Amino acid sequence: MSFTLEDLEARIAVRAAASPEESYTAKLLARGVAKCAQKLGEEATEAVIAAVTGDKPELVKEAADVLYHLTVVLRAADVPLAQVMAELETRTAQSGLAEKAARKPE
Numbered sequence: 333m334s335f336t337l338e339d340l341e342a343r344i345a346v347r348a349a350a351s352p353e354e355s356y357t358a359k360l361l362a363r364g365v366a367k368c369a370q371k372l373g374e375e376a377t378e379a380v381i382a383a384v385t386g387d388k389p390e391l392v393k394e395a396a397d398v399l400y401h402l403t404v405v406l407r408a409a410d411v412p413l414a415q416v417m418a419e420l421e422t423r424t425a426q427s428g429l430a431e432k433a434a435r436k437p438e
């Protein structure tokens with residue numbers, strides 16, 4: 333399996349140009365960033381429930397929904413996925429605990 337988040341971003345960009353009658357992505361984007369964000373929140377909650385209940389097959393599906401809807405939100409907000417990946421890359425220089433301490437000094 334070689335499908336990547338970059339592939340998903342590219343597919344969403346293509347489908348964004350389709351008509352809302354034939355594309356769920358285009359229909360969602362036409363409703364604006366707030367609606368896209370609401371859907372992301374719903375799918376995130378469903379992923380949390382699947383994780384907490386230990387339902388692995390359901391978690392796989394809900395995690396896919398989360399990644400899809402997050403990528404749609406990034407497009408609606410005009411934030412390239414590359415910026416998110418670059419932010420993650422900067423964090424590889426230190427541990428998460430060190431990053432948290434630097435962000436929230438107590």
Ligand SMILES: N=c1c2ncn([C@@H]3O[C@H](COP(=O)(O)OP(=O)(O)OP(=O)(O)O)[C@@H](O)[C@H]3O)c2ncn1[C@@H]1O[C@H](COP(=O)(O)O)[C@@H](O)[C@H]1O
Binds near residue numbers: 354355357358396
């Ligand atoms: N990965 C996904 C994907 N994951 C989830 N979904 C859709 O997300 C929707 C969530 O359904 P809900 O009932 O929760 O939401 P809703 O119909 O918006 O209802 P409301 O909450 O708005 O009332 C479903 O209709 C799913 O089909 C997705 N739709 C599209 N993709 C990808 O996007 C590509 C392009 O899709 P189209 O834009 O439809 O061509 C597809 O080939 C996929 O690769």
